[in-house]
């Protein structure tokens with residue numbers, strides 16, 4: 278973008294899910310037994326909104342969401358990234374209004390748009406199981422977009438010390454985690470992940486799901502946005 282857009286309109290990559298990432302980073306560092314200021318990790322928040330974030334030495338250095346939470350990974354009902362030229366073409370060639378684009382990209386796209394039936398991974402995994410013994414992903418573009426996001430975040434790092442999933446899908450949809458990790462060997466990430474009981478994860482807050490000695494350590498972190506707000510509030514109040 279030209280400088281004028283940044284200066285006059287204040288356009289910037291804002292990024293989202295920071296509370297979730299702060300929480301997940303601390304938990305992953307504890308699990309690895311290493312200080313955050315010497316860690317290079319990719320964190321992935323998969324919920325209704327989905328994003329990935331590269332953390333270098335305790336600081337976020339890149340993230341997939343942009344000025345708005347519409348950019349990046351395929352989400353439940355949000356499209357994620359698409360060719361900006363397609364939007365211009367839809368407006369010019371088919372006369373779509375700003376409101377129509379806004380509504381469609383925020384509420385009728387993503388997994389819902391791809392599947393045509395549901396934006397909820399639980400429905401889609403169940404439906405895929407019914408069709409074939411091994412889940413068939415009509416909506417394969419969602420884990421694919423997540424792999425692309427993780428790989429593009431890794432490009433901002435020198436090495437990948439760990440990969441951590443959080444958010445409701447990250448926590449409780451093992452089929453999605455497996456689909457992502459089993460095809461990320463290019464980053465040294467391996468599939469064959471363990472599937473912890475949700476009760477154990479919630480009680481302990483974090484579980485290592487990558488098998489020992491098999492590639493980059495992979496974790497699941499119980500989503501901690503509310504705990505992070507509480508921790509930061511206590512810090513501000515000096516409690």
Ligand SMILES: Nc1ncnc2c1ncn2[C@@H]1O[C@H](COP(=O)(O)OP(=O)(O)O)[C@@H](O)[C@H]1O
Nearest residue numbers: 324325326353396397398399444445446449450
């Ligand atoms: N046990 C579960 N409970 C709720 N949502 C789940 C569960 N397992 C998977 N999901 C997925 O997580 C999505 C909601 O994620 P969540 O983090 O609650 O949303 P948001 O990011 O909007 O706060 C649902 O759309 C569904 O696809």
Ligand SMILES: CC(=O)OP(=O)(O)O
Nearest residue numbers: 293294324325326346
């Ligand atoms: C920013 C964002 O997408 O939030 P949520 O995951 O809660 O939808």
Ligand SMILES: [Mg+2]
Nearest residue numbers: 324325326444
């Ligand atoms: Mg959320």
